[in-house]
Amino acid sequence: MKNITKMFGDFKANDNINLTVHKGEVHALLGENGAGKTTLMNVLYGLYQPTSGEIYIKGKKVNVENPNVAIENGIGMVHQHFMLVEPFTVAENIILGMETTKGIGVLDRDKAIEDVEKLSEQYGLYVDPNAKIQDITVGMQQRVEILKALYRGADILILDEPTAVLTPQEIEDLIKIIKNLTNEGKTVIIITHKLKEIKQVADYCTIIRRGKYIDTVKVSETTEEELASKMVGREVSFKVDKEERETGDTVLKIDNLVVRDNRNIKAVDGLSLEVKSGEILGIAGVDGNGQSELIEAITGLREVESGKVYFNSKDITNKTPREIIDSGISTIPEDRQKRGLVLEFTIAENTVLENYDREPFSRKGILNENKIKEYAKDLIKKFDVRPNNEKIKAKALSGGNQQKVIIAREVSNDPDLLIAAQPTRGLDVGAIEFVHKSLVEQRDKNKAVLLVSLELDEVLNVSDRIAVIYEGKIVDIIDAEEADEKTLGLLMAGRGGKRNEN
Incomplete structure (x- = not known):
């Protein structure tokens, strides 16, 4: 060429x-x-x-x-x-x-x-x-x-x-x-x-x-x-910088949850878990062990058959996605094109998908286009979305820049709990460094972060504690400092571990 x-x-x-x-x-x-x-x-x-x-x-x-x-x-x-x-x-x-x-x-x-x-x-x-x-x-x-x-x-x-x-x-x-x-x-x-x-x-x-x-x-x-x-075009840090900190109260509590998949098989099978403020809890596991169904159940996209989901001590089991977003939970979904964006909408429209119906973005049912544009421009600059043009449709962006738009929107909602599902899938090292910093920033603001990733390096690097999921259950939870790839690999294959221990 x-x-x-x-x-x-x-x-x-x-x-x-x-x-x-x-x-x-x-x-x-x-x-x-x-x-x-x-x-x-x-x-x-x-x-x-x-x-x-x-x-x-x-x-x-x-x-x-x-x-x-x-x-x-x-x-x-x-x-x-x-x-x-x-x-x-x-x-x-x-x-x-x-x-x-x-x-x-x-x-x-x-x-x-x-x-x-x-x-x-x-x-x-x-x-x-x-x-x-x-x-x-x-x-x-x-x-x-x-x-x-x-x-x-x-x-x-x-x-x-x-x-x-x-x-x-x-x-x-x-x-x-x-x-x-x-x-x-x-x-x-x-x-x-x-x-x-x-x-x-x-x-x-x-x-x-x-x-x-x-x-x-x-x-x-x-x-x-x-x-x-x-x-x-600059040196990139492969290590996630984060200081040790005390965790606070339990923000998310999952108690004995059972959720079925599309084939009506139990994908989440009696799972219990707690995420506290000021920590990143990583979930490690081979794909297909109930991670997707767990996130869908927490966020109201899939029906919970039995068990409970508590957020800030309130029961949010089987609430609607809108109720769950309004309660203070933000999600970076694993499928950015299906669940994270409206591809035919512009970047600006996608940044306010969850807030378009409230001030300053609308008043009495009429959208304030200037405020939406200003907000989008600010996020594009802050999160380095390329190209720098809020009028471009989301479908015209590269996969990584689509992901940046979603992360910008979700982090800017200032949630008490941020669920990040495969947040760096398809991103380059510079963007990954940025995403990891964003997750650590949330934790340092005393927010709770639930990270679900198939990238073991990412789970080990970013998490404070690591919960290993196997066949829809948490088989063990270990401090990230004490974890290594071999230990996690064995647990992910269902060998060893203490089922559902918090």
Whole structure:
């Protein structure tokens, strides 16, 4: 890619960027949220047309007018938010648009399943071709996306934030898959800002900052610290600074809670827990052990079958989400697009989603647009949301900047309890540092923080106490200072621990 520039109106998302990737290598594209990484790859894949610049594939200049041209030239892309048809099976999704038929337009399912099985075996991407997308894990859905690209003959595979929604085990599996692909002669471009994974899997790394090319480095010859400072333009602290402090009264008390999931199975099964003011309580656990259902029950989004939820000594069990927000609980939801934002609304509108019906944002049912605009501008500046424009729709922001808008709104509500579910999912190191500081600030204001994260490093670094969840129960609660990854890993696998001890 030579001298690629991409403009959106007056905004320059890519500014004269050069990128060279060689056959059979893993090349990481590193940058902050909104740096222009995904835009650059969308240009390569034909989703956007460059304002200026040229693309060469295997030495030949190619005008990539649309994704079909990219696919014809051996380029496949797996997007951060998957493009799968949920009611369809794995095999149906993989062959969609390239169906094998028998007779007049009749789908040859047996051939499709056979092709998928052959492909999945070749690359070590094991999937059940007959399973429906809606019934398989996120990690499996990602495999389907990769197989879909390979089925179309991809030699160059672009993976956009491939580990953002995966569990630690699924990340290990993905790294093996990437190595299998390069062993077979495929080229992989990873868009990411996870430095640990770049060191594990990439051969080369190109860094982009605010739309500009910064450097390309050989990964084996650099450190995580060097990559971080090149990405952000300053030194980044990987350690969370927080002073010891006394905890106060119990803010959230959960007593013997039972909650069922969408399949009517007990996801939370007799769980008890207390969070005090002035502390961050982290919940560690493998994904799917009841974390999501627990948060939904606390915040009024899922019915509690039995047990109680108390907030500041008041029973809030099965209250409405509005009543729970008004009582003084704020939530950073784990699915920012489904639960955190209205994507068609502007940044300004999203900042007042919970307060639009009260002063100063409205009076007698009429919105005060100027006050909303001022408030949004203030939050954009304070939380470094990019681009700096409150009129932009939320759907136009990068994933990390969408998350910043949610965190800005929720923290600014000054809650007594902040529930943070996967708060740094999809964020770069600079933004993660900011989020962690925001959580510690809440704790230092004597607020209670409940942190739910699949990132063990994050739970260990940020929490004061750590509760380990397994099969819907708290198996043990330990001081963060005494915890390590090995101890937590064993507890997360259901080995050891004292069930429901506070």
